[in-house]
Amino acid sequence: MMTAHHSPLxxxxxxLTIHRILLTGARGQLGWELRRTLACLGxxxxxxxxxxxxxxxxxVRQQVRDIAPxxxxxxxxxxxxxxxxxxxxxxxxxxxxxxxILAEEAARLDALLVxxxxxxxxxxxxxxxxxxxxxxxxxNVYGTTKLEGERAIQAAGCRHLxxxxxxxxxxxxxxxxxxxxxLLRERPELKIVADQIGAPTWSRDLAEATAQVLSQLVxxxxxxxxxxPWGIYHMTNAGETSWHGFxxxxxxxxxxxxxxxxxxxxxIPSSEYPTPAKRPLNSRLDNGKLxxxxxxxxxDWQGALALCLGRC
Ligand SMILES: NC(=O)c1ccc[n+]([C@@H]2O[C@H](COP(=O)([O-])OP(=O)(O)OC[C@H]3O[C@@H](n4cnc5c(N)ncnc54)[C@H](OP(=O)(O)O)[C@@H]3O)[C@@H](O)[C@H]2O)c1
Numbered sequence: 001m002m003t004a005h006h007s008p009l010x011x012x013x014x015x016l017t018i019h020r021i022l023l024t025g026a027r028g029q030l031g032w033e034l035r036r037t038l039a040c041l042g043x044x045x046x047x048x049x050x051x052x053x054x055x056x057x058x059x060v061r062q063q064v065r066d067i068a069p070x071x072x073x074x075x076x077x078x079x080x081x082x083x084x085x086x087x088x089x090x091x092x093x094x095x096x097x098x099x100x101i102l103a104e105e106a107a108r109l110d111a112l113l114v115x116x117x118x119x120x121x122x123x124x125x126x127x128x129x130x131x132x133x134x135x136x137x138x139x140n141v142y143g144t145t146k147l148e149g150e151r152a153i154q155a156a157g158c159r160h161l162x163x164x165x166x167x168x169x170x171x172x173x174x175x176x177x178x179x180x181x182x183l184l185r186e187r188p189e190l191k192i193v194a195d196q197i198g199a200p201t202w203s204r205d206l207a208e209a210t211a212q213v214l215s216q217l218v219x220x221x222x223x224x225x226x227x228x229p230w231g232i233y234h235m236t237n238a239g240e241t242s243w244h245g246f247x248x249x250x251x252x253x254x255x256x257x258x259x260x261x262x263x264x265x266x267x268i269p270s271s272e273y274p275t276p277a278k279r280p281l282n283s284r285l286d287n288g289k290l291x292x293x294x295x296x297x298x299x300d301w302q303g304a305l306a307l308c309l310g311r312c
Pocket of ligand 1: 024025026027028029030031048049050052053054055074075076077078079094116117118119146164165166167168169173174203
């Protein structure tokens with residue numbers, strides 16, 4: 001994963017460089033938040049699917065060359081997990097081919113690539129939190145294409161940080177929080193899966209943690225003798241719950257007037273909620289490496305949810 005030819009503090013990450021940061025997927029949940037948090041690190045060139053179509057390999061390659069970034073941040077992805085089962089090629093283009101091209105161009109420019117991946121690279125067995133070097137075994141097309149994207153980045157030999165996260169939500173886009181807030185106003189009762197366990201993660205916390213990592217890397221205080229940090233990291237809010245537990249917390253914390261606190265939330269097993277894509281039961285990710293290498297400890301998911309709901 002590491003390349004030998006890079007110096008410990010490579011020139012493109014020097015604090016003396018004015019960084020040009022190419023941000024993909026700037027309209028997505030995470031991309032939207034990154035647009036703000038990355039702004040303190042340099043000039044952000046924010047692109048969305050209308051201005052950079054990641055399904056068009058040749059265009060992506062040319063645009064990266066034209067922009068010549070020092071840092072590429074890629075939160076864009078084909079994230080429609082169930083739809084990916086019937087559109088594997090579209091998911092493959094965006095989640096595997098495009099990150100590979102971004103990585104090849106990053107290597108060519110000596111730029112850093114920051115990419116995001118998922119708990120769905122794991123098969124969900126056991127109950128222990130997954131560590132970065134645990135064996136992967138995705139259960140669905142989305143997870144497979146994301147895992148292949150990680151491998152394409154590693155194979156390209158660029159400096160890279162891959163942040164695997166889980167159950168992302170925020171105040172915009174399509175996510176469990178916003179779906180629950182709507183359904184809790186519409187239905188007398190809701191059946192929610194209670195045997196998939198993971199960590200709901202606020203998109204803003206991910207964006208802020210990303211910016212903190214990058215600011216450490218460009219800091220003049222960074223010790224040039226420190227080991228190169230490139231590789232995979234798990235990055236989620238702390239703690240764990242089920243989708244049912246997440247829904248209960250949303251119901252308890254959402255104090256808006258139209259909210260009906262009497263809606264009955266019924267826990268069900270995954271087997272009673274069949275979906276085209278199979279989901280892992282154990283989605284716990286161990287964030288220990290992020291803390292050891294960058295000293296970052298993510299806040300717990302309940303605190304993050306409360307802060308996020310305060311902004312809804
Ligand atoms: N959401 C989750 O629960 C979750 C869980 C684990 C990991 N992750 C990972 O975390 C990262 C961020 O996820 P997110 O929740 O912020 O995703 P999101 O809200 O679904 O946003 C994804 C973005 O990707 C862009 N995109 C899709 N196809 C594209 C294409 N062909 N060309 C250019 N852009 C394209 C979309 O652009 P437009 O808006 O312009 O269409 C969208 O803005 C992704 O890598 C995802 O795999 C997410």
